[in-house]
Amino acid sequence: MIKNDLFLRALQGETVERPPVWMMRQAGRYLPEFMALKEKYDFFTRCQTPELASEITVQPIRRYGMDAAILFSDILVIPQAMNIEVEMKAGVGPWLPDPIRTAADVEHRVIVPNIEETLGYVMDAIDMTKEKLNNQVPLIGFAGSPWTILCYCVQGQGSKNFDKAKAFCYTQPEAAHALLQKITDTTILYLKEKVKHGVNAVQVFDSWGGMLSPVDYQEFSWQYIQQIIDALKDEAPVIAFGKGCWFALDTMAKSGAAALGVDWTCSPEMARQLTGGNITLQGNFDPSRLLSPPATIKKMVKEMIDAFGKDKYIVNLGHGILPNIPIENAGAFIEAVKEYGS
């Protein structure tokens, strides 16, 4: 049994003393203890070495005592396992030297892998993290949405508008759907294996869904996330987070997801309205607002909880924490939640 089960109770919609809190990218570059490991080990070494990944996962819990841990990893371990080379280039970010551009690429180069063989290191990291957490707080596993993974596989790197990825979908829709289905199949196997190893919930990150029109979102992103939810929801609560996907919140609310992530451009009131008021929501503090003075942060967090309501709510940022956030500001964010109502 997990000692602090606030997060799991919020996912089930139960009444709680205060809402739980965690932060997207809480195991990240704003932490000096993370930077110390980053200086010694490159990105994929940190992901692929269970001792390092588990240590990084528990760092923020030790410092701040969030109500949930999220396994340190990267959404791009999936294309790596699917036989697509992915590097992390200094100053560039993700870099795929040989992107997917044709139906033949999808058919011949991309595989649905054996998870144990290709991503066993993630499962080892989960095992080791569970030991370190010692049932203090739940552990979240995650994956990118198939659309977001496709964006990188086709574009070959980060982009302002992922024009090459969108062109691929709009000029070769059959190849795009074949790729999305392979990513979906792999993601389902991957998340199920994570649940077997003890993650208590899974989150699907659709970082680039908000670049699509509502119609294209249904076609190229949402239907695949729905497949993942259908396959996982009886095994673990699923959180669906689509950055900029306010326009799909009504559909998402009927999906069987346990909770929906919301970004800061959607007010708490509007988020409740668009989702029908009955599903647990997670979010939505503007990560840049953690640059405000700590007293302002605390005031804004309290207002945010008041606006969402303390139940069916998980306090979080609206996207990942930025590397330049002072550690005391991140602390003020967590403290404000713990002090809520007292």
Add this chain to the structure above:
Amino acid sequence: MIKNDLFLRALQGETVERPPVWMMRQAGRYLPEFMALKEKYDFFTRCQTPELASEITVQPIRRYGMDAAILFSDILVIPQAMNIEVEMKAGVGPWLPDPIRTAADVEHRVIVPNIEETLGYVMDAIDMTKEKLNNQVPLIGFAGSPWTILCYCVQGQGSKNFDKAKAFCYTQPEAAHALLQKITDTTILYLKEKVKHGVNAVQVFDSWGGMLSPVDYQEFSWQYIQQIIDALKDEAPVIAFGKGCWFALDTMAKSGAAALGVDWTCSPEMARQLTGGNITLQGNFDPSRLLSPPATIKKMVKEMIDAFGKDKYIVNLGHGILPNIPIENAGAFIEAVKEYGS
């Protein structure tokens, strides 16, 4: 009198045979005739030389016969005129070697300029363009929103999240508001002068408004756009376009703007609902969707017009046209509108 007044009639909410059409960045890099001038003259030379700016403005009208021209220029001529150095760096884009970072910078370095002295070349370009257009179609003048201009002035270049600009606002709000007010004052003088020289409508581009929460948007962006609308609306119709600003459409609809721009993440139905159904809307084709085959483009444009309704509507993209759009695809977009209903 303007011969083709479809655009002006749509701005007034009149019943029209078919909606008017133009494209944001229609005078741009997808056009071979634009590229020919780009190879010979650098960016600010093209902006500052009335012969070139007017020629570039009419290029797309000659090729496609849109229902409105928009003066070729750049939103960053405003900070230039305000004594902030702006360069256009190859491969980087806008580059401000000495960004604004302190209250002292705002007070001592930033001026509200004499428009004729600093931006007379824009007025000359308008005069020359009006001659070339010979009253065939209306001419649109534009400016960036004060918030969007602040983003560049403080960040010093383009950015994924404009974290330095946001940090400036959140840690030094008084300095931010002083800067926003100076930009607003300059923009009002600038747009009024444009109207004097004969532009038939003005558009305010809030390209980065969608990075703010609804509350921060009101504080740091909208209140200044509202000042601009108040100052201009009796002299020319004002179009307000905030990329990603769906959450403010209800406020915008009550502002006195003649029309509101909408991006492609907001469905036509939702845009009509959020704005109350009574104001002219402009948009919202996904610029990447112009990568689709021409037949698909035509089908999608027809569906878009059906969804918005032909009245109180100006067909446009949801943001600027991309440089890699084939010219026949841009042509299909324009043709589909002209063929609508026939």
